[in-house]
Amino acid sequence: DIVMTQSPDSLAVSLGARATINCKSSQSVLYSSNNKNYLAWYQQKPGQPPKLLIYWASTRESGVPDRFSGSGSGTDFTLTISTLQAEDVAVYYCQQYYSSPYTFGQGTKLEIK
Amino acid sequence: EVQLVESGGGLVKPGGSLRLSCAASGFTFSNAWMSWVRQAPGKGLEWVGRIKSKTDGGTTDYAAPVKGGFTISRDDSKNTLYLQMNSLKTEDTAVYYCTTGGSNFAYWGQGTLVTVSS
Numbered sequence: 001d002i003v004m005t006q007s008p009d010s011l012a013v014s015l016g017a018r019a020t021i022n023c024k025s026s027q028s029v030l031y032s033s034n035n036k037n038y039l040a041w042y043q044q045k046p047g048q049p050p051k052l053l054i055y056w057a058s059t060r061e062s063g064v065p066d067r068f069s070g071s072g073s074g075t076d077f078t079l080t081i082s083t084l085q086a087e088d089v090a091v092y093y094c095q096q097y098y099s100s101p102y103t104f105g106q107g108t109k110l111e112i113k
Numbered sequence: 114e115v116q117l118v119e120s121g122g123g124l125v126k127p128g129g130s131l132r133l134s135c136a137a138s139g140f141t142f143s144n145a146w147m148s149w150v151r152q153a154p155g156k157g158l159e160w161v162g163r164i165k166s167k168t169d170g171g172t173t174d175y176a177a178p179v180k181g182g183f184t185i186s187r188d189d190s191k192n193t194l195y196l197q198m199n200s201l202k203t204e205d206t207a208v209y210y211c212t213t214g215g216s217n218f219a220y221w222g223q224g225t226l227v228t229v230s231s
Binding site: 001038040042044048049050051052055061093095097100101102103104105106107 | 150157158159160174176177210216217218219220221222223224
């Protein structure tokens with residue numbers, strides 16, 4: 001199984017500042033035949049189901065604000081929130097869909113400083 | 114608008130069975146690959162399994178912890194996804210989410226809580 005490890009486990013950032021969450025996979029999730037990284041990011045607010053933010057490591061889902069961006073390739077990925085808003089308080093998960101079982105990171109809790 | 118509404122959760126004793134349902138609307142259910150993802154209380158997300166569309170073979174795939182005990186099925190005439198859970202264990206206690214997609218998950222239901230306890 002591919003193990004997904006996020007860092008940090010929790011993060012406190014000031015309103016308007018940049019937030020960065022890292023995700024590392026135990027093996028590459030880059031599929032060489034199409035040059036796509038099979039990596040998604042989700043946001044989960046308290047009491048709500050997760051919401052897909054980004055897929056193919058850097059493609060924003062429709063309706064997701066452009067302050068959210070994804071980057072990275074192979075085994076190392078980053079979710080960046082460029083200007084933190086109060087409504088961004090949530091737990092963020094990365095997930096690989098390169099191979100079954102489709103595994104998630106342990107989550108990163110983002111709070112306001 | 115895509116809607117996924119889970120039902121069937123509740124309290125069950127270890128070794129018992131439960132069947133969850135997910136009523137889907139707002140998209141062409143018969144063409145969709147569907148999955149179940151669970152979340153134990155206060156914990157992270159765990160993929161449970163998926164079912165392909167019938168046109169893609171209708172086959173299923175499961176995570177190791179549930180293989181042999183859980184069965185995913187679908188009724189395209191009712192736009193409904195099912196999760197039959199047998200031989201339940203305390204560690205199966207979780208909110209179970211129905212999601213669209215076979216590998217990444219664009220839409221999620223609100224979830225249904227399954228509690229396995231004596």
